[in-house]
Amino acid sequence: MRSFRDFMAEKVREYYTSEGEKIGPRGDFFTAPELDRSFGRAVAEFLHPFLRCFEEPSLLELGAGRGLMAFDILSYFREKDPELFGKLTYYIYEVSPHLRRVQEKVLKGMPIVWVDDLVPVEGVVLSNEFFDTLPVHVVRKGRELFISGSGEEAWLELRNPKVEDFLRRMGYEDLDQRVEVCLDCIDMLRRVSEALRRGYHLLIDYGYTSDEIRRFPEGTVVGYKKHRVVNDIYSGEMDLSAHVNFSALIEYGKDFGLETVFLQSQREFLMSVPGFVEELQRLSFEETPEAVERLSRMKTLLVSMGERFKVLFQSKGL
Numbered sequence: 173m174r175s176f177r178d179f180m181a182e183k184v185r186e187y188y189t190s191e192g193e194k195i196g197p198r199g200d201f202f203t204a205p206e207l208d209r210s211f212g213r214a215v216a217e218f219l220h221p222f223l224r225c226f227e228e229p230s231l232l233e234l235g236a237g238r239g240l241m242a243f244d245i246l247s248y249f250r251e252k253d254p255e256l257f258g259k260l261t262y263y264i265y266e267v268s269p270h271l272r273r274v275q276e277k278v279l280k281g282m283p284i285v286w287v288d289d290l291v292p293v294e295g296v297v298l299s300n301e302f303f304d305t306l307p308v309h310v311v312r313k314g315r316e317l318f319i320s321g322s323g324e325e326a327w328l329e330l331r332n333p334k335v336e337d338f339l340r341r342m343g344y345e346d347l348d349q350r351v352e353v354c355l356d357c358i359d360m361l362r363r364v365s366e367a368l369r370r371g372y373h374l375l376i377d378y379g380y381t382s383d384e385i386r387r388f389p390e391g392t393v394v395g396y397k398k399h400r401v402v403n404d405i406y407s408g409e410m411d412l413s414a415h416v417n418f419s420a421l422i423e424y425g426k427d428f429g430l431e432t433v434f435l436q437s438q439r440e441f442l443m444s445v446p447g448f449v450e451e452l453q454r455l456s457f458e459e460t461p462e463a464v465e466r467l468s469r470m471k472t473l474l475v476s477m478g479e480r481f482k483v484l485f486q487s488k489g490l
């Protein structure tokens with residue numbers, strides 16, 4: 173028997189370290205940077221004034237997928253602010269050897285430094301759909317979910333003081349539903365804060381706040397294979413993930429000196445970026461098939477993804 177957390181950690185590690193396409197039309201899922209280039213450019217435009225304040229700015233991206241967001245961010249800086257482009261160091265922390273090879277091709281000629289661990293940064297730590305890959309403990313009313321070698325579920329008495337502390341601190345003790353506790357997310361947040369000497373943390377992912385947790389009485393863990401939800405998550409290879417608990421990242425961030433500047437929906441975030449809105453307006457006046465296609469993709473970023481995804485912006489040492 174092992175905890176669901178250990179099971180998920182192994183599944184995710186196996187998934188991302190195996191060969192084969194993961195992201196995009198021939199993979200298992202799409203992400204926002206894959207959908208349209210306006211996403212990475214909007215992130216760049218948003219970060220631009222913050223990065224400009226640093227003498228020698230760095231950007232550390234966690235889990236960069238196929239490298240498209242890095243490409244769009246760096247292309248934006250190269251075009252709009254060559255001086256910043258010239259002095260920016262862009263680090264990528266990536267666990268998948270396969271995706272790293274893809275990134276090396278996509279980002280050929282771009283000033284990228286790949287790192288095997290989080291490195292000290294004065295600037296920004298950034299991630300899109302990274303925290304949802306981190307494993308969760310699954311609990312319900314004083315019991316924790318364990319999985320046998322043959323994939324049988326068992327609810328054993330909860331005996332993990334860190335999980336119990338989390339439930340108390342977040343006020344979830346009396347919830348009569350599945351609650352997912354991502355201690356790995358808290359630990360990653362601590363590592364982000366340790367790496368961030370001075371600057372900002374921008375985290376984009378799907379998730380919920382404590383006010384919204386009751387919308388997920390059966391939890392949020394989901395497996396994807398070839399763009400479809402997998403019914404049996406205990407057998408076969410798949411992309412396994414869980415929604416991010418943003419309230420927990422805000423609460424525990426305080427312990428690590430991370431001050432929350434805002435938490436917004438992805439729609440609010442994108443609509444606050446002038447270049448994104450101008451691009452939407454420009455495309456809506458064009459009648460070419462490419463413009464219609466791009467407009468529809470940008471609407472997906474705003475509407476279906478726009479509400480499910482949130483953007484957390486935190487600062488440290490400023």
Ligand SMILES: C[S@@+](CC[C@H](N)C(=O)[O-])C[C@H]1O[C@@H](n2cnc3c(N)ncnc32)[C@H](O)[C@@H]1O
Pocket residue numbers: 188195203204205206234235236237238241265266267268271299300301302305
């Ligand atoms: C869902 S994908 C998102 C990719 C990309 N950010 C995007 O938006 O297209 C998760 C990414 O995180 C990476 N990853 C997962 N677990 C990781 C870990 N423990 N350490 C470093 N990277 C990890 C994966 O290899 C992949 O690049």
